[in-house]
Amino acid sequence: MGRDDTRIRALQEAVERSPDDPRLRAVLAESLLEDGRAADAEREYKAALKRSPGDDDLTLGLVRALCAQGRQETALPILDAHVELSDPSGELLLEHARLLLAAGRAEDAATQYRRAVAADAGLADPFLARRLKVRAPGGAVVDGKVRAGIEGSPDGDGEAVEAERPKISFSDVGGMEPVKEQIRMKVIHPLKNPDLYKAYGKRVGGGILLYGPPGCGKTHIARATAGEVDATYLAVGIHEVLEMWIGQSERNLHAIFAQARRAKPTVLFFDEVDALGASRADMRGAAGRHVINQFLAELDGVQSSNDGVLVLAATNAPWHIDHAFRRPGRFDRVIFVPPPDREARARILEILCLGRPAGEIDFEKLARRMEGYSGADLKAVVDIAVEDKLGVALESGRTEPLDTRVLMDAVKRVKPSTAEWFSTARNYVLYSNEGGLYDDVRAYLSLDT
Amino acid sequence: MSSTPAIVRARVWLEQGRADRAEPELRLALAENPDDSTSHALLALCLVRLDRAAEAVEEARSAIHGAPDAAMGHHALAVALEARGRIDDARKAIDAATAIDPRDADTWALRGQIELHDRCWQDAREAAERGLAIDPEHVGAANVRARALAQLGSVAETEDELRRTLARDPENATTHANRGWWLLQRGNVAEAGESFGEALRLEPGNESARSGLVESLKARNRLYRVMLGFFFWMSRLPRRTVWMVLAGAFLLPRVLRRIAEQAPALEPLVGPLTFAMVGFLYLTWIIDPLFDASLFLHPLGRHALTARERRRAAAVTALVAAAVTAAVVAWLGGRREALILALVFLTFIIPLSTAMSVEGRTRRLVSSWVAVGLAVCAVIAVGAGLVARQEGREAWMAPAAFCGLVYIAGVFVMSILSNRWAMSPRPD
Numbered sequence: 001m002g003r004d005d006t007r008i009r010a011l012q013e014a015v016e017r018s019p020d021d022p023r024l025r026a027v028l029a030e031s032l033l034e035d036g037r038a039a040d041a042e043r044e045y046k047a048a049l050k051r052s053p054g055d056d057d058l059t060l061g062l063v064r065a066l067c068a069q070g071r072q073e074t075a076l077p078i079l080d081a082h083v084e085l086s087d088p089s090g091e092l093l094l095e096h097a098r099l100l101l102a103a104g105r106a107e108d109a110a111t112q113y114r115r116a117v118a119a120d121a122g123l124a125d126p127f128l129a130r131r132l133k134v135r136a137p138g139g140a141v142v143d144g145k146v147r148a149g150i151e152g153s154p155d156g157d158g159e160a161v162e163a164e165r166p167k168i169s170f171s172d173v174g175g176m177e178p179v180k181e182q183i184r185m186k187v188i189h190p191l192k193n194p195d196l197y198k199a200y201g202k203r204v205g206g207g208i209l210l211y212g213p214p215g216c217g218k219t220h221i222a223r224a225t226a227g228e229v230d231a232t233y234l235a236v237g238i239h240e241v242l243e244m245w246i247g248q249s250e251r252n253l254h255a256i257f258a259q260a261r262r263a264k265p266t267v268l269f270f271d272e273v274d275a276l277g278a279s280r281a282d283m284r285g286a287a288g289r290h291v292i293n294q295f296l297a298e299l300d301g302v303q304s305s306n307d308g309v310l311v312l313a314a315t316n317a318p319w320h321i322d323h324a325f326r327r328p329g330r331f332d333r334v335i336f337v338p339p340p341d342r343e344a345r346a347r348i349l350e351i352l353c354l355g356r357p358a359g360e361i362d363f364e365k366l367a368r369r370m371e372g373y374s375g376a377d378l379k380a381v382v383d384i385a386v387e388d389k390l391g392v393a394l395e396s397g398r399t400e401p402l403d404t405r406v407l408m409d410a411v412k413r414v415k416p417s418t419a420e421w422f423s424t425a426r427n428y429v430l431y432s433n434e435g436g437l438y439d440d441v442r443a444y445l446s447l448d449t
Numbered sequence: 450m451s452s453t454p455a456i457v458r459a460r461v462w463l464e465q466g467r468a469d470r471a472e473p474e475l476r477l478a479l480a481e482n483p484d485d486s487t488s489h490a491l492l493a494l495c496l497v498r499l500d501r502a503a504e505a506v507e508e509a510r511s512a513i514h515g516a517p518d519a520a521m522g523h524h525a526l527a528v529a530l531e532a533r534g535r536i537d538d539a540r541k542a543i544d545a546a547t548a549i550d551p552r553d554a555d556t557w558a559l560r561g562q563i564e565l566h567d568r569c570w571q572d573a574r575e576a577a578e579r580g581l582a583i584d585p586e587h588v589g590a591a592n593v594r595a596r597a598l599a600q601l602g603s604v605a606e607t608e609d610e611l612r613r614t615l616a617r618d619p620e621n622a623t624t625h626a627n628r629g630w631w632l633l634q635r636g637n638v639a640e641a642g643e644s645f646g647e648a649l650r651l652e653p654g655n656e657s658a659r660s661g662l663v664e665s666l667k668a669r670n671r672l673y674r675v676m677l678g679f680f681f682w683m684s685r686l687p688r689r690t691v692w693m694v695l696a697g698a699f700l701l702p703r704v705l706r707r708i709a710e711q712a713p714a715l716e717p718l719v720g721p722l723t724f725a726m727v728g729f730l731y732l733t734w735i736i737d738p739l740f741d742a743s744l745f746l747h748p749l750g751r752h753a754l755t756a757r758e759r760r761r762a763a764a765v766t767a768l769v770a771a772a773v774t775a776a777v778v779a780w781l782g783g784r785r786e787a788l789i790l791a792l793v794f795l796t797f798i799i800p801l802s803t804a805m806s807v808e809g810r811t812r813r814l815v816s817s818w819v820a821v822g823l824a825v826c827a828v829i830a831v832g833a834g835l836v837a838r839q840e841g842r843e844a845w846m847a848p849a850a851f852c853g854l855v856y857i858a859g860v861f862v863m864s865i866l867s868n869r870w871a872m873s874p875r876p877d
Binding site: 238239242274275278279317319320424426427428430431432434447448 | 454457458461462464465467470646649650651653654659748749752753
């Protein structure tokens, strides 16, 4: 008897004991599929989907099981319906693109491909992209990411970046109340009460720069801001802008702002803005300075008004950003996004454990032990705990619920990732805190000089 | 020179000094084109900045393998080897780079840097001047020249070079830090502190400026200023001369005794002179951590110290306090063993301080284990010595003496090793 057979037998026994656990069935189905038993896998996936309808991973598994049996014509309608009803994962969209292409629906396939790669750049498939004629600059695959079509370019018929309408709002963001309040004052209230702001002579506009250690929810809160005001969300990274050809990076930036103005109300979010707006004093080459000048001109709305365009930016390195970006009308509000506090940590852990088999968990106790942990660190802790429990479940053949002890064990294996950021930030607080720019970090670190 | 979007992005990050961000872009570029020598060379430079010099050497060698006639790979190799402390190899690599492209000021500046590392001040000056002949505004070469001139004792020329370099680029943190060190060397403590402060304002992560700031705060004390002057003087000497000075210090008491034998009138001076010299030598070991501890109460100083400096300062201060307590007990209670304990505490500062301050993982590991071993020897020596004083237990004296000898020899070896490591601060 092979190792796989033993594993499958053990999993089958486990499923018999816990027939209502969709995750266990998913593991069994995956093993069956790997073992070439696609029909059996299909049966398990279907049974799991009955207990957990609409699950992305289970749907993807079912589709793969069907395709393995050469039944693409059955798989495609399942995916068509699924992507209509839910907010599908990148992997599912990619699978959908492949099936659509096989069915001769190339245009739909290209759309789904772009969505898939926008959701997860790592899914880029150059071969599929070529077959779909998703090419530069109308959605070219560059460095594993769809670089979108550029307005005004000879063959660019698409948009500069993939747009989305986030379904999340501030209620989906654990903690961070001071940050939310500042964004409300700066972004949401002005947009919802323009007349009131006008009456007080308060200028509406300007951007917000979010800074803080990595993994603490800057990107998440930017998306939630767009969801909160029901605006189009355009997320822009260094890959969407920087090009090797002279002048192209500036054109890309212009195209992105033009797209944002067309789609207003828009939340235009620049991730890792320090890459695009680095201090000109640090730069030797003229090309980088041109990009910055273009960025400043777009923020000022020199050629076109930025009414209805809310510009948010995030950075882990605010000290690298050119001072010109902090002038009024540009990123005139700089907000420190600290690691989640104790309450927020408890809430985030609670959210992360939702939908998993869980027993008695003392989230408060865990949160107390996790001072300085970022949101990403908390997720790592829960992932490790789940893996531990899954291992036990596979051996015992029954569902093992998460508990405080296993999570506490996982905490010991994950070190807070924010320490390095704070050791750098500390130097800026001590020696380069001009105008009290980093006073929030100083307060957080309780530095008294 | 190849250029892909990933390399363009990597260069943007590197221009900003963000090696951590440049590395993944270069890995991406290499995934697309594994033989691209530009990517290998840039990655080598990145890795040096990330304190991964061993990997950097490999990447630089790959760059040279791909394009042996391009200077960039040899330059990157020289940077990586210098970071590993392999000065002779670094010199060979930079020679290869200058042979291929003798018109690159960056390469000459690096050559000067390597010579500075090797305490070859005149060679450093000449290399920097060749770089400046190619690009008179090259800030890196100008800084190397200023440092070389300072070590050669050319006061007017050093001041002139620093003034011109700052006029060209007033926002260069390295130049401000270099000026700070120069002023400190000249005894202008207040202005030196201002220069270090300015360097840190411009570049808060600048280690030279941070350590300079710490020194300038400690140098407000007259005693520390005197000792700092001695350290500066030693730092200017060639390596061989430093060893001769140290050997001279060890031999001086014997020489004094010989002289006293020839001229008995000088006999009363031998004891005090020997004591003063031993005290001075001992002070060179403890003054730095002791004054670091004095910064614990300074509003900026306590933050300017690194965690390792704080730990060392606390440990050394604790040992000194223990030694003083033991000495007081010995004096008041007439207990000779307490005096031995005080001596153990005082001498143990040497291995402990070395273990807590030495650079490099291997050196730290070795010195830490040696310190632990010596601590064990000291405990056995003192314990067995105490037991041996009891009647009928004289046999314990042999292990006590043996461990005591091992302890003394260990401390002596550690003091030599520590000096040796201090003169080549970047470990292999």
